[in-house]
Amino acid sequence: MEVKFKIKRYNPVKGEYYDNHTVNVSPKDTVLNVLLMIRSGTDQSLGFRCSCKSAICGSCAMRINGRGRLACNTQIETVISENNEILVEPAGNQKVIRDLIVDLDMFWNKIKETTPYLQHMGPPPEREYLCSDEDMLHLSEVTECIMCGACVSDCTILEVDKKFMGPAALAKVYRFVFDPRDNIDDSRLSKVSEYGGIWDCTHCFKCIEACPKRVHPMERILSLRKIAMKRGITDNNGSRHSDAITKSVEHSGTLNELMVLPKSFGWWNIKELLSLIPGGIRMWQRNKMPSILHPKLAGVKNIKKIFKKFKSK
Amino acid sequence: MGIFQHDVLVVGAGLAGQRAALEAMRLGLNVAVISKVYPVRSHSCAAQGGINAALNPDDSIESHIFDTVKGSDYLGDQDAIEIFCQEAPKDVVELENMGVPFARHPDGRIGSRPFGGASYPRACFIADITGQAILHVLYEQLVKAKIRVYEEWWVSSLIVEGGECCGVVAIEMKNQEIHVIQAKAVILATGGLGQVFSPTTNALVSTGEGMVSAYHSGVPLMDMEMVQFHPTSLKSSGLLLSEAARGEGGYLINSKGERFMKTYAPNKMELASRDVVSRAEQTEINEGRGVDGCVFLDMRHLGKDKIMERLGQIRELALIFSGFDMIEEPVPVRPGMHYMMGGIKTDYNGATYLPGLYAAGECACVTIHGANRLGGNSLMETVVFGRRSGKTASEYVKNKNFKSISKDVASNDINLIKTILNRPDRGFKAAKLQSELGETMVSKVGVFRKKEELIEAKEKIKKLKKDWQDVSVEDKGNVFNTNLISVLELRGMIELAECIVEGAIVREESRGAHTRVDFPKRIDEKWLKHLLFYSTNNEPKIENLPVTITNWKPQERTY
Numbered sequence: 001m002e003v004k005f006k007i008k009r010y011n012p013v014k015g016e017y018y019d020n021h022t023v024n025v026s027p028k029d030t031v032l033n034v035l036l037m038i039r040s041g042t043d044q045s046l047g048f049r050c051s052c053k054s055a056i057c058g059s060c061a062m063r064i065n066g067r068g069r070l071a072c073n074t075q076i077e078t079v080i081s082e083n084n085e086i087l088v089e090p091a092g093n094q095k096v097i098r099d100l101i102v103d104l105d106m107f108w109n110k111i112k113e114t115t116p117y118l119q120h121m122g123p124p125p126e127r128e129y130l131c132s133d134e135d136m137l138h139l140s141e142v143t144e145c146i147m148c149g150a151c152v153s154d155c156t157i158l159e160v161d162k163k164f165m166g167p168a169a170l171a172k173v174y175r176f177v178f179d180p181r182d183n184i185d186d187s188r189l190s191k192v193s194e195y196g197g198i199w200d201c202t203h204c205f206k207c208i209e210a211c212p213k214r215v216h217p218m219e220r221i222l223s224l225r226k227i228a229m230k231r232g233i234t235d236n237n238g239s240r241h242s243d244a245i246t247k248s249v250e251h252s253g254t255l256n257e258l259m260v261l262p263k264s265f266g267w268w269n270i271k272e273l274l275s276l277i278p279g280g281i282r283m284w285q286r287n288k289m290p291s292i293l294h295p296k297l298a299g300v301k302n303i304k305k306i307f308k309k310f311k312s313k
Numbered sequence: 314m315g316i317f318q319h320d321v322l323v324v325g326a327g328l329a330g331q332r333a334a335l336e337a338m339r340l341g342l343n344v345a346v347i348s349k350v351y352p353v354r355s356h357s358c359a360a361q362g363g364i365n366a367a368l369n370p371d372d373s374i375e376s377h378i379f380d381t382v383k384g385s386d387y388l389g390d391q392d393a394i395e396i397f398c399q400e401a402p403k404d405v406v407e408l409e410n411m412g413v414p415f416a417r418h419p420d421g422r423i424g425s426r427p428f429g430g431a432s433y434p435r436a437c438f439i440a441d442i443t444g445q446a447i448l449h450v451l452y453e454q455l456v457k458a459k460i461r462v463y464e465e466w467w468v469s470s471l472i473v474e475g476g477e478c479c480g481v482v483a484i485e486m487k488n489q490e491i492h493v494i495q496a497k498a499v500i501l502a503t504g505g506l507g508q509v510f511s512p513t514t515n516a517l518v519s520t521g522e523g524m525v526s527a528y529h530s531g532v533p534l535m536d537m538e539m540v541q542f543h544p545t546s547l548k549s550s551g552l553l554l555s556e557a558a559r560g561e562g563g564y565l566i567n568s569k570g571e572r573f574m575k576t577y578a579p580n581k582m583e584l585a586s587r588d589v590v591s592r593a594e595q596t597e598i599n600e601g602r603g604v605d606g607c608v609f610l611d612m613r614h615l616g617k618d619k620i621m622e623r624l625g626q627i628r629e630l631a632l633i634f635s636g637f638d639m640i641e642e643p644v645p646v647r648p649g650m651h652y653m654m655g656g657i658k659t660d661y662n663g664a665t666y667l668p669g670l671y672a673a674g675e676c677a678c679v680t681i682h683g684a685n686r687l688g689g690n691s692l693m694e695t696v697v698f699g700r701r702s703g704k705t706a707s708e709y710v711k712n713k714n715f716k717s718i719s720k721d722v723a724s725n726d727i728n729l730i731k732t733i734l735n736r737p738d739r740g741f742k743a744a745k746l747q748s749e750l751g752e753t754m755v756s757k758v759g760v761f762r763k764k765e766e767l768i769e770a771k772e773k774i775k776k777l778k779k780d781w782q783d784v785s786v787e788d789k790g791n792v793f794n795t796n797l798i799s800v801l802e803l804r805g806m807i808e809l810a811e812c813i814v815e816g817a818i819v820r821e822e823s824r825g826a827h828t829r830v831d832f833p834k835r836i837d838e839k840w841l842k843h844l845l846f847y848s849t850n851n852e853p854k855i856e857n858l859p860v861t862i863t864n865w866k867p868q869e870r871t872y
Binding site for chain 2: 028030041050101108145146
């Protein structure tokens with residue numbers, strides 16, 4: 001079939017531009033094979049990274065029709081538009097060096113900041129650590145991460161806040177927190193509970209969609225939140241926010257919107273509370289301020305029962 | 314041009330390179346790694362099935378040694394194999410302690426699965442991502458040790474002064490600057506040369522330049538005719554389906570639905586060593602019992618659950634890249650070029666014939682694999698001999714100073730690049746020449762070889778060598794010029810192909826992966842020896858070297 005590849009190009013001399021290549025391919029062909037075909041035929045200057053061709057080395061993450069994917073395991077038929085076009089762009093959220101090649105310094109620096117190696121107390125045992133196969137199998141899904149950066153490319157938080165650690169680095173943290181051999185104190189969890197960590201994710205699901213493996217970064221982030229709160233790492237806006245919502249629903253059956261924000265920041269956090277005032281005034285002017293009165297739902301007893309049952313588990 | 318200095322410089326950041334760097338770092342040296350890709354992109358990540366170590370009390374070191382010697386068709390050096398098998402278990406435990414999530418036995422110990430040519434299930438594994446899992450953990454250790462990595466730098470040549478290796482010349486790909494990195498010792502760990510063949514199971518980065526740089530510096534390569542064809546590669550893409558598929562119980566069947574291995578290896582069946590299985594498949598295909606140039610890998614009887622748990626990744630590979638779901642149907646497979654048993658001649662400490670130069674992993678030839686490597690032994694080799702080479706190089710650099718090197722040390726490299734960039738377009742493209750080279754090697758220097766075809770391959774390579782002089786570069790820019798790098802890589806690949814073909818012509822016998830239809834028998838009296846290849850201005854010069862035999866006298870090899 002005939003397919004039109006629209007490729008976003010960049011080099012320091014020509015700047016940004018788009019290239020069109022019409023190629024004759026099988027619908028089963030992969031995007032990477034087509035890029036290789038273009039590079040070995042019509043345009044040898046097309047820049048992209050690639051190596052294994054089998055979705056294990058992580059080199060060829062890029063945006064294909066607007067979504068972060070590996071070019072090597074993306075078949076034409078799965079992405080082609082109605083008018084037989086495919087748009088190929090460099091991965092998002094990172095500086096472009098050349099064509100489809102992005103600067104990976106930010107990506108790797110974020111990984112390196114997580115102390116990404118096993119830490120155990122005391123000397124290692126004489127032989128291997130004794131572990132269950134289940135524990136290791138549980139890790140094998142998250143260790144499937146090939147560090148391709150497709151998740152980072154599509155992360156909507158990183159778009160607005162470069163301080164966010166990002167899905168790949170947080171999944172890496174999960175890998176150690178849930179490794180029974182990693183038995184240092186809770187410093188990993190404390191660190192990711194701070195600004196830029198687990199509580200800054202807004203559950204947009206983009207990283208899960210982009211991940212070519214079974215890492216499911218967002219789910220890992222949610223698991224980290226749970227375990228952090230369970231271990232008492234709660235002196236932060238994120239867990240206070242979560243706690244405030246839970247308590248409000250348990251108490252009245254609905255969300256007490258007026259109280260959620262101050263409770264999230266903490267009543268003694270005067271500075272941040274004051275920063276809410278201008279927004280509050282604007283809400284009040286537009287008649288959007290939630291009511292000070294927060295009545296309970298009629299069936300709140302049943303909701304309390306649910307909470308009670310859940311807690312007893 | 315920048316000038317950098319390190320006590321030990323490791324070229325290549327796969328398993329062997331990273332393990333070597335860690336060892337040198339532990340001994341308190343200034344260590345750096347240089348790699349043309351980010352470390353976790355290295356081709357070690359593609360190893361799926363397992364890493365061999367006799368860890369289980371029911372297994373034995375002796376059994377691992379014998380299996381390896383027999384697998385090598387007696388071309389492996391037995392002193393090296395003994396060291397390898399003895400040290401393997403401790404190295405695997407160390408990897409576990411670093412954090413590798415190995416599968417477990419019910420008692421919590423590291424588990425293992427059966428693999429080809431092995432008398433005991435001794436391939437330790439992590440699902441079907443063994444290489445990737447180990448590679449990432451070693452990289453974690455590299456980060457922990459704060460070892461400097463020159464990422465996406467391409468090594469162009471070795472610097473040799475006064476008969477000693479004392480650094481490399483490299484191109485920083487991001488801006489095409491040429492740098493000199495001085496070192497008291499250099500360890501090459503650049504992996505295989507699969508791209509000399511097409512198709513191959515190897516990654517696009519496996520272009521063999523480490524071997525080439527050593528070869529150009531007068532260091533001999535060894536046993537280059539010994540090329541492994543893996544029995545289960547996918548037809549069109551050439552991608553690999555791990556031996557773990559057969560290790561977990563998969564069958565190979567022909568067009569009549571027969572498990573044909575019963576004719577060729579009645580005891581070990583599908584788990585005979587790779588050369589035996591690949592020859593069997595090719596024979597079935599040649600004699601008309603294949604379909605479309607393939608036989609079938611049948612996994613259906615294992616059931617969905619086991620396939621998903623143990624082989625999820627390779628099921629997906631087969632599904633995406635060949636369209637067959639192994640849960641429901643047999644997958645067409647055929648022998649595919651997979652591994653280079655030969656490489657830079659080293660001793661069992663990783664030392665080459667050039668003082669200051671060491672090598673480990675697939676680019677090296679110790680040789681524990683001889684004429685045929687067993688599945689699971691290559692990952693283990695990278696770790697054992699990566700560590701040993703790191704240690705030997707570190708001892709070598711003690712009390713050594715940096716040599717003074719001449720100012721124009723990079724001038725040859727700079728001139729070569731200039732020449733290539735200035736060539737007019739005469740219609741010769743690197744990609745086209747490379748695919749001609751690859752196709753020639755697969756069709757004429759494949760599983761079965763014969764003199765006439767080898768001579769044809771030799772002629773073709775001669776022509777390609779000449780044509781390379783006219784290959785031009787379309788991209789004249791200096792930011793990530795992959796076009797230029799591919800031309801440089803191609804030059805080396807043609808020379809490596811020359812060695813492979815020359816060795817295959819010279820070795821007039823059949824041993825391990827090298828099968829000559831015109832010399833179908835193994836001839837120990839004449840050929841129980843290694844071939845060494847030296848670079849000359851013309852064809853490679855070939856010398857012989859005796860094989861080290863300790864306790865295991867050559868005997869007939871059946872499975």
